[in-house]
Amino acid sequence: MAGKCHKVRIIGSNINTPTTETIPMIAWWFLDKKKAFETEQKYKETNKRITEVLLAQEQERSARQEAERKEEQERLARKEAEHRENQERIAREQAELREDQERLAREHSERREAQERLAREEAESREEQERLARNVAEAREIQERIAREQAEQREGQERLARREAEQREKQERLAREQAEYREEQERLARQEAELREEQGRLALERAELNERLAREAERKERYWRELRELGVLPDSKITDADIKYARTVAGYEDGAVNIALIGNRGTGKSSLINSLRGLSHGDREAAEVGDVETTLRRKKYRDSKGFVWYDMPGSGTRNISAWQYYYDNDLYIYDKIVLVHGSALTESDLRVLKLCQYRKQEWVSVRSKADLHIWNYKRRRGMCAADARQFYIDAVRSDTSTYNARNGDSVEDLKLSVKDYIVSDMGVFQLVTGSKPFEDPVQQVIDEAGFLEELGLLPG
16 A cells, blocks of 8 residues: 555656646746737837827928918018028928938838737747647646556546646637737738828828928019019018108198009199099199199198098109109008009009009009090091990900909919009099089099099098
8 A cells, every 4th residue: 555655656746747847837928928918009009199199290380380381471571581580490390300201210110120029929929839739748648647547546637637627728818819919910010001001191291391382482482573573672671660750751641541643744643633622623722733744742632521632743754663663752651542544554553553562552543534535536536425435445444454464473462453443534523522414425424433432532
């Protein structure tokens, strides 16, 4: 009996020996696997947050660039120095964009390294499975040996059965982990595809941004080229102090509507001022009119309706630029500019109107002496009064379409949309004074009502 007990201890020793070596190794392997899985999860979450932060930063930067572009458009005329600062800021943002792209490239490289590491871990997992298979074979050998000694080691069989159950559970758990690992690989593949799609979108947005910047640079170049043609240089700025001083010299009246009439010599500016004030040429307070240029310097006239009229010197000379005429005559101080012309608008007229547009100053274009032009058509072409009137109106409308088409290529801030009001002195006088309308088509009103409404001077 003692011999049998001794034999049982030897066999038990052989059975316990492989188990004490095998189970810790498997436990450590699963601990390492769990840590690797948790590390990978943290990496993916961190990568996702970084991607979201980068996208938010990119969207915020794009919104900020758009706001700065709009602000630049509004400040462009006043602050050329800010233009250079904006260009430098854009260059810095492009550098930041390149840095973001390089950072994304580094993160992509790190992701590939992580995938390679996972591949190595999978190879190690296969080796572990082979080792487990060998352990199972050894366990079967032990079972066969135990089967031959059933009578002596029931307790050992029960222990071995428990161990086999644990081993099967571990194998099942390993199978589940492998399935989870494959799902993780598929998820990583999807994330990589999404990353490639995001990189493509960023590249497209960068190309669109470069195209917008190029268009903006071209528009700015065209803008300043047109301003140079008008005589406006980068340092040609009108300050609040200039406006205040010029208004003092000109006698600008606060609380009134100050309107300046400009135009070439002989266009009838003085006569139109008299009609707007409801005065005849012979009245004591009427402006002086004549066949020669009567306005060699600025003249000021008031009326009883809160309007102050300024008769400006003629602008029909090519020796000075539009800006010099505009600046020398302090046209920038008035509430509204009325350009009076008797024939087609000249290039000099259009340039002065563009300066008003540049200064965001209200302006009105008036085709004066309509009755004289209609009478000339009637006399020279042998037309009846009604036909001559319509012929003249059509000719003026055609000229207006030509002006607007010719200015179609101008930048938006300097583009003119001319509405040429066809008026006569008598037509304006009739509406201002409420006189009886003329029966002769030559003298009947055309655009006088619209002209007076544009000025804010409606019949009393």
